[in-house]
Amino acid sequence: xxxxxxxxxxxxxxxxxxxxxxxxxxxxxxxxxxxxxxxxxxxxxxxxxxxxxxxxxxxxxxxxxxxxxxxxxxxxxxxxxxxxxxxxxxxxxxxxxxxxxxxxxxxxxxxxxxxxxxxxxxxxxxxxxxxxxxxxxxxxxxxxxxxxxxxxxxxxxxxxxxxxxxxxxxxxxxxxxxxxxxxxxxxxxxxxxxxxxxxxxxxxxxxxxxxxxxxxxxxxxxxxxxxxxxxxxxxxxxxxxxxxxxxxxxxxxxxxxxxxxxxxxxxxxxxxxxxxxxxxxxxxxxxxxxxxxxxxxxxxxxxxxxxxxxxxxxxxxxxxxxxxxxxxxxxxxxxxxxxxxxxxxxxxxxxxxxxxxxxxxxxxx
Amino acid sequence: xxxxxxxxxxxxxxxxxxxxxxxxxxxxxxxxxxxxxxxxxxxxxxxxxxxxxxxxxxxxxxxxxxxxxxxxxxxxxxxxxxxxxxxxxxxxxxxxxxxxxxxxxxxxxxxxxxxxxxxxxxxxxxxxxxxxxxxxxxxxxxxxxxxxxxxxxxxxxxxxxxxxxxxxxxxxxxxxxxxxxxxxxxxxxxxxxxxxxxxxxxxxxxxxxxxxxxxxxxxxxxxxxxxxxxxxxxxxxxxxxxxxxxxxxxxxxxxxxxxxxxxxxxxxxxxxxxxxxxxxxxxxxxxxxxxxxxxxxxxxxxxxxxxxxxxxxxxxxxxxxxxxxxxxxxxxxxxxxxxxxxxxxxxxxxxxxxxxxxxxxxxxxxxxxxxxxxxxxxxxxxxxxxxxxxxxxxxxxxxxxxxxxxxxxxxxxxxxxxxxxxxxxxxxxxxxxxxxxxxxxxxxxxxxxxxxxxxxxxxxxxxxxxxxxxxx
Ligand SMILES: Cc1cc2nc3c(=O)[nH]c(=O)nc-3n(C[C@H](O)[C@H](O)[C@H](O)COP(=O)(O)OP(=O)(O)OC[C@H]3O[C@@H](n4cnc5c(N)ncnc54)[C@H](O)[C@@H]3O)c2cc1C
Ligand SMILES: Cc1cc2nc3c(=O)[nH]c(=O)nc-3n(C[C@H](O)[C@H](O)[C@H](O)COP(=O)(O)OP(=O)(O)OC[C@H]3O[C@@H](n4cnc5c(N)ncnc54)[C@H](O)[C@@H]3O)c2cc1C
Numbered sequence: 100x101x102x103x104x105x106x107x108x109x110x111x112x113x114x115x116x117x118x119x120x121x122x123x124x125x126x127x128x129x130x131x132x133x134x135x136x137x138x139x140x141x142x143x144x145x146x147x148x149x150x151x152x153x154x155x156x157x158x159x160x161x162x163x164x165x166x167x168x169x170x171x172x173x174x175x176x177x178x179x180x181x182x183x184x185x186x187x188x189x190x191x192x193x194x195x196x197x198x199x200x201x202x203x204x205x206x207x208x209x210x211x212x213x214x215x216x217x218x219x220x221x222x223x224x225x226x227x228x229x230x231x232x233x234x235x236x237x238x239x240x241x242x243x244x245x246x247x248x249x250x251x252x253x254x255x256x257x258x259x260x261x262x263x264x265x266x267x268x269x270x271x272x273x274x275x276x277x278x279x280x281x282x283x284x285x286x287x288x289x290x291x292x293x294x295x296x297x298x299x300x301x302x303x304x305x306x307x308x309x310x311x312x313x314x315x316x317x318x319x320x321x322x323x324x325x326x327x328x329x330x331x332x333x334x335x336x337x338x339x340x341x342x343x344x345x346x347x348x349x350x351x352x353x354x355x356x357x358x359x360x361x362x363x364x365x366x367x368x369x370x371x372x373x374x375x376x377x378x379x380x381x382x383x384x385x386x387x388x389x390x391x392x393x394x395x396x397x398x399x400x401x402x403x404x405x406x407x408x409x410x411x412x413x414x415x416x417x418x419x420x421x422x423x424x425x426x427x428x429x430x431x432x433x434x435x436x437x438x439x440x441x442x443x444x445x446x447x448x449x450x451x452x453x454x455x456x457x458x459x460x461x462x463x464x
Numbered sequence: 465x466x467x468x469x470x471x472x473x474x475x476x477x478x479x480x481x482x483x484x485x486x487x488x489x490x491x492x493x494x495x496x497x498x499x500x501x502x503x504x505x506x507x508x509x510x511x512x513x514x515x516x517x518x519x520x521x522x523x524x525x526x527x528x529x530x531x532x533x534x535x536x537x538x539x540x541x542x543x544x545x546x547x548x549x550x551x552x553x554x555x556x557x558x559x560x561x562x563x564x565x566x567x568x569x570x571x572x573x574x575x576x577x578x579x580x581x582x583x584x585x586x587x588x589x590x591x592x593x594x595x596x597x598x599x600x601x602x603x604x605x606x607x608x609x610x611x612x613x614x615x616x617x618x619x620x621x622x623x624x625x626x627x628x629x630x631x632x633x634x635x636x637x638x639x640x641x642x643x644x645x646x647x648x649x650x651x652x653x654x655x656x657x658x659x660x661x662x663x664x665x666x667x668x669x670x671x672x673x674x675x676x677x678x679x680x681x682x683x684x685x686x687x688x689x690x691x692x693x694x695x696x697x698x699x700x701x702x703x704x705x706x707x708x709x710x711x712x713x714x715x716x717x718x719x720x721x722x723x724x725x726x727x728x729x730x731x732x733x734x735x736x737x738x739x740x741x742x743x744x745x746x747x748x749x750x751x752x753x754x755x756x757x758x759x760x761x762x763x764x765x766x767x768x769x770x771x772x773x774x775x776x777x778x779x780x781x782x783x784x785x786x787x788x789x790x791x792x793x794x795x796x797x798x799x800x801x802x803x804x805x806x807x808x809x810x811x812x813x814x815x816x817x818x819x820x821x822x823x824x825x826x827x828x829x830x831x832x833x834x835x836x837x838x839x840x841x842x843x844x845x846x847x848x849x850x851x852x853x854x855x856x857x858x859x860x861x862x863x864x865x866x867x868x869x870x871x872x873x874x875x876x877x878x879x880x881x882x883x884x885x886x887x888x889x890x891x892x893x894x895x896x897x898x899x900x901x902x903x904x905x906x907x908x909x910x911x912x913x914x915x916x917x918x919x920x921x922x923x924x925x926x927x928x929x930x931x932x933x934x935x936x
Contacts, residue, residue: 136866143869156936188925195933202936244869251860263862323877323913338934355934359551368742369909371549371560371570378916379923389920392913394877407935427934 103276104130104260106444107288109267109302113142113430114423115294116250117437118444123257125445130286131259132279134266138247140296144399145430146319146353147177147243148341150332151208152185152200152235154428155407159206160451161432168434169241176249177242181343183332184218185233186225186384192336193231199336200233210235224328224385231336238332240343240351243430262286270305272417290419290444297362297400299410299424306417310410311460312402312425316358316367318374320396324348328387340380350391352381358398367398403427405460411440415457422456469495469540471795472559472573474547474737477505478781479773479788480579481530483762484539486792487577492799494539495571497561499546503531506581506601507781509608518611518637522669526781542571548910550576550741556768557741560909568918575768575795578738579788582731582752582774585828588842588850588886589835590692592727596699600728604630613639615724619702621645621690622728624826625670630726632673635680642720644677645688645704647711648825659821662814690727691717691835699723712831729828732885734775736907741769747900749827750820751777753885754904761804762791770795779819786815833893836886843883845876853887857894864888864905877913880905 106122108115111133119129131137149169154162169178185200187193197212204210215229254261262283269280270291279286295302297314325348333342340354356377360367374396382388402425404410409427414420423440426432439449473484476498484496496503502510508527520528534541542563549560557576561569584601586592596615598606600622603614607630617640620631631644660667677684685704691713692703702725705717731752738756739745743764745754755777762770772791773784797804836842838851848871861867864874864884873887874880880887888902 136863139865139869143865153934155934199933199936244872247866248856248859248861248870255860261860322916337928337930339928339931365742366906368551368740369549371551371558371909374909375919376923376928379920380928382916382920383923383925389917391916393910393916393919394913395875395879395908396910397908 103287103289104128105288106290106292107132107277107279107286108292108294109279110294110296110298111137111250111261111263112140112294112296113138113246113250113433114296114426114437115292116254117434118292118294118423118440119259120253120257121438121441122444123259125441127445129259130262130288131254132262132265132267132281132286134264136247136263137251137261141399141401142430142433143243143247144319144397145243145317146341146351147240147430148332148343148353149240149431150183150235150238150334150341152183152203152210152233152238152334153338153341154203154208154431156202156206158428158432159203159208161435162428163207164435165432166237169431172241172249172434176245178239180237180239181331182234182236183238183334184213184222184225185334185336186218186229187231187336188228188383189230196231196233196336208235209237222329222331224387225333226384226386228383240332241430242345267302272306272420275419277419291421292440292444293414293420293422294424296424297402299402299422303414303422306414306420308414308417310422310456311404313404314362314400314402315355316360316398317353317401318356318358318369318377318396318398319351319353320374320378321352321394322350322388322391323394325350325391328385333384335380335384340377340384342381342384349394350388352377354380360398362400367400369396369398401429409436409454410456411436411453412443412455412457466570466572467495469493469571469573470799471495471575471577472497472557472571473577473579474559475505475579475581475773475775476500476503476541477579477581477773477784478508478530479505479581479775479784479791480577481505481534482785482788483577483579483772483792483795485533485537486789487796488537488539490793490796490800491538492796495542495573496534496539497542497545497547497559497571499544501543503534503541506605509605511611512609513611523608546912547737548912548914550737552742552766562914562918566915566918568921574799575770577762577770577772577791577795578775579773579784580734580737580775582733582778583881584728585730585732585885586727586882587729587828587832587835588840588883589690590837590840591694593841593844594693594695594699595697596695596723597693597725597727600626600630600726601731603726604633607633607637611637613637613724614726615722616640617642617722618724618726619643619645619690619704619720619722620726621704622726622826623647623730624822626728626826628670628673628677631682632676635676635682641677641680641682642702642722643683643685643704645685645690647687647689647707647829649687649709652825656821656825659817663818666818689713689832689835690725693725699725708831710831711829712834729832730826731774731778733778736911738764738769738771738775740907740909740911742766743769745903749900750824752823753900760787760790761794762787763794768798778823779816780822782815783813783819830899833889836890842886842890843873843876845878846872848873850890853890854894857891862891862895864891864902867891868905874905879912
């Protein structure tokens with residue numbers, strides 16, 4: 100019988116991959132298992148926005164560190180620090196913007212309020228109906244479709260075993276070790292990290308733990324290549340729009356509009372009812388988009404728990420089992436949370452607190 | 465604009481046309497949709513120009529009959545209209561359409577019949593993107609609608625009857641044919657003799673085509689494939705080499721001066737709409753590769769969704785029309801809650817056997833992959849060569865999603881229509897996986913580049929549904 104792995108990471112999204120790298124650096128023998136391929140779930144289809152302006156106040160510290168790590172990954176992940184504007188088109192949106200960005204600024208994000216005139220001077224393509232805006236020079240984006248290739252190379256370099264198209268179908272926990280059932284035979288490991296994204300609940304259930312994980316079905320769209328229309332990351336005071344134009348001229352449009360479907364039934368479907376206002380809002384912000392053609396729209400599953408804070412820590416009651424997931428803005432923060440998580444598992448004190456997965460969610464609905 | 469109907473039929477070829485007629489004959493409200501301006505589909509396509517003096521063919525006659533019957537039926541024809549998305553809704557299906565004048569409209573139907581036909585496959589080879597190189601099926605379609613040959617002097621290449629048909633058609637329209645190159649051997653055709661003998665009309669038609677080609681002194685190169693299209697800004701020469709039974713080139717190529725090349729490597733059922741609707745794909749080389757399951761009456765695993773014609777299995781026009789009629793009746797019966805009409809008596813279906821044999825002749829064989837050299841462009845939108853794709857596959861991108869992510873293969877304006885079938889086979893070849901184990905990527909809407917202005921039209925900013933803001 101082969102020697103058990105020090106740890107098995109279930110889920111090769113950004114959470115699983117980033118943690119695996121930290122664990123291997125710490126000297127562990129690591130295997131990563133994914134039912135699909137590396138970063139083909141949320142981590143490979145997301146909008147790639149790295150924006151402090153849309154991060155939660157209490158996660159700002161983590162997001163700032165996340166931005167540093169993305170910058171260091173650089174070209175290999177298509178990183179661009181462009182700065183970003185968040186736009187308000189009505190007095191009500193302006194009030195919302197003022198209230199929220201003031202708090203985020205206080206939490207450490209270098210956000211400033213700018214006049215519509217300043218916005219138009221910097222981004223002539225933005226509509227003249229803007230009434231208020233905020234700016235953050237740290238904002239930018241990475242290309243989420245490159246994360247899979249990036250992490251595959253990094254994991255290989257680090258000597259981490261990767262098993263793709265290898266779903267974990269059952270877990271047996273016995274004194275100090277786990278046996279994972281897979282179609283390729285059992286995988287044994289001393290520790291276990293569940294990083295299954297929107298599929299976390301059925302994984303935790305294999306260990307008898309009930310996690311109240313739900314999934315949002317976010318929509319992203321891309322246009323064909325356009326002449327240069329704008330150069331920063333553009334958002335909307337309500338959070339209903341994120342937009343960037345890539346170096347190849349295509350424009351990526353997101354904003355968390357909901358498609359249909361559930362993680363247990365395929366990849367989800369784009370809903371024309373939400374696609375239309377999403378695209379219309381993009382045109383409202385940058386009118387020249389009217390002349391573009393939409394190439395593709397798709398959806399991905401973004402997991403959350405009722406309080407919308409991460410699950411990151413040891414899983415109560417199961418010695419040696421850990422969980423990491425349900426991170427809002429998880430693409431931005433993932434690489435950093437993975438490091439903290441690796442420290443925790445390696446028995447080192449993480450430099451920032453993690454998020455106890457055993458907390459009570461009662462009252463948060 | 466949004467409209468409602470009982471039965472929506474997508475695709476007005478032999479299959480969809482017959483389905484619409486059958487359903488309308490039973491009194492249902494039927495809307496028939498096609499991106500072409502007139503019903504007819506690929507084979508029974510209407511001429512764009514009226515060329516006096518050009519004789520009618522069995523296809524033009526069948527097309528005229530279908531158009532006349534549809535005119536007289538109660539079915540509404542929506543031409544110049546493309547479907548970009550389909551969604552299941554309460555009590556039926558919603559079709560998202562882009563109609564003439566780039567207007568976005570929806571049509572909600574209690575049942576939807578998909579009859580989207582097939583599209584062409586071309587294995588990338590040296591110079592295949594040179595102007596003057598046409599898809600074989602595409603060239604026949606062009607000849608049907610425009611009534612003129614693709615160039616002054618053409619080479620025609622491909623398996624099955626379509627290459628012979630195209631060559632004969634070029635001659636009929638006054639063009640010159642330098643050569644016909646077919647990867648089929650004479651023996652492949654001889655093996656079809658019993659099936660041909662059982663279909664005398666079709667066999668006679670084939671013999672006439674060959675006779676016309678022979679009379680014009682055009683060489684027919686059996687067991688040959690085109691290995692290279694030469695020319696910088698325009699095609700000047702075509703190279704064809706002998707090939708083996710699996711279609712891999714084996715010997716020295718011969719060159720033919722030509723300004724047009726019509727080349728095809730078989731057809732692929734259009735399953736995108738059915739998959740977008742939620743049906744799974746399975747691999748079945750006999751039906752045309754990756755297909756979606758549909759019963760003989762067109763029923764699928766999804767209620768109210770039917771599929772027929774070449775989009776379900778490549779069997780040719782005659783079989784498509786018969787399947788369409790049966791599917792129209794089944795959809796009608798479901799709508800009425802009446803029992804479906806008894807299935808047609810089970811006698812050996814000669815036409816279906818003929819269609820299957822012709823599909824088998826044209827089915828791309830694995831040796832074709834040898835045509836794609838390391839420096840051959842595979843994805844033309846993103847200018848990616850086989851060497852680039854192979855490098856990514858070697859680095860671990862052993863599925864199409866991973867390959868797309870790593871290289872952008874298939875992510876340009878064509879949406880992968882031209883390259884992803886070839887890319888899947890390259891992955892199978894490189895990783896030693898069996899044929900049909902690398903599924904094509906899941907199609908995503910819109911099915912073609914959609915004008916943003918059309919989707920965004922009618923949006924009023926004041927109606928923007930503002931959700932509760934994200935938690936701080
Ligand atoms: C459409 C969309 C847009 C987004 N936009 C942004 C953005 O702009 N900026 C931002 O910061 N964040 C964004 N997010 C959020 C971000 O993408 C996610 O928070 C993050 O990618 C989650 O990473 P993950 O590793 O937890 O999950 P995933 O990437 O989903 O990875 C989970 C992996 O686990 C595997 N798995 C599950 N169950 C099993 C099993 N039983 N056996 C084996 N493997 C299994 C899955 O195959 C999958 O690969 C967006 C999310 C979506 C969906
Ligand atoms: C280019 C081409 C040329 C061919 N030429 C010949 C030939 O000359 N002789 C021969 O025997 N066989 C030919 N074939 C094979 C032929 O397709 C079939 O045998 C026969 O036409 C099948 O009938 P069908 O009704 O299933 O599909 P088709 O006749 O292909 O009809 C399908 C129709 O659906 C429409 N459609 C598809 N998707 C959409 C969408 N999203 N929105 C709107 N409309 C849509 C298409 O415009 C088309 O008119 C050809 C095939 C192709 C692809």
